[in-house]
Amino acid sequence: MAEDVRPRASWDEYFMSIAQVVATRSTCPRKYVGAVLVRNRTILSTGYNGSIRGMPHCSDVGHMMEDGHCVATIHAEANAIIQAARNGVMIEGATNYVTASPCWNCFKQLANSGVTRICFGEFYRDERIFEIAKQIGIELTHVPLPGVTLPKLPNQGPG
Ligand SMILES: [Zn+2]
Numbered sequence: 001m002a003e004d005v006r007p008r009a010s011w012d013e014y015f016m017s018i019a020q021v022v023a024t025r026s027t028c029p030r031k032y033v034g035a036v037l038v039r040n041r042t043i044l045s046t047g048y049n050g051s052i053r054g055m056p057h058c059s060d061v062g063h064m065m066e067d068g069h070c071v072a073t074i075h076a077e078a079n080a081i082i083q084a085a086r087n088g089v090m091i092e093g094a095t096n097y098v099t100a101s102p103c104w105n106c107f108k109q110l111a112n113s114g115v116t117r118i119c120f121g122e123f124y125r126d127e128r129i130f131e132i133a134k135q136i137g138i139e140l141t142h143v144p145l146p147g148v149t150l151p152k153l154p155n156q157g158p159g
């Protein structure tokens with residue numbers, strides 16, 4: 001029997017892999033993003049890019065474009081914060097794993113929700129976050145995307 005010699009995933013790789021799986025639930029095909037809030041190696045909440053609750057998905061009805069961006073969705077990081085709030089979970093001092101670096105709005109929300117570390121998979125578009133993170137003491141770290149792909153599952157029905 002051949003031994004499985006894969007190195008054990010680091011905690012950062014582990015949670016970033018989970019963020020990649022979370023991203024597969026995104027409903028705006030312009031950008032699939034997943035976010036996971038973690039403290040003490042425990043997942044507090046997750047979020048992905050998606051429409052307002054009860055509203056149709058971009059993938060079904062098209063985007064709501066404004067200045068070259070789709071504004072129909074709530075971003076992954078914001079949805080992770082919202083999911084924690086809905087469940088009464090404290091996220092002060094948490095780490096946010098997100099597959100794409102936060103946009104300016106999400107960065108502001110993460111900062112004020114007490115997140116102290118942000119790990120992003122790929123650079124998205126806002127350069128300001130690097131300077132401001134330094135100023136306010138948020139650790140902003142690049143964690144390369146582990147490249148998780150989900151096998152094509154049989155039809156799962158609506159949901
Ligand atoms: Zn969209």
Ligand SMILES: [Zn+2]
Binds near residue numbers: 075076077104105
């Ligand atoms: Zn955002």
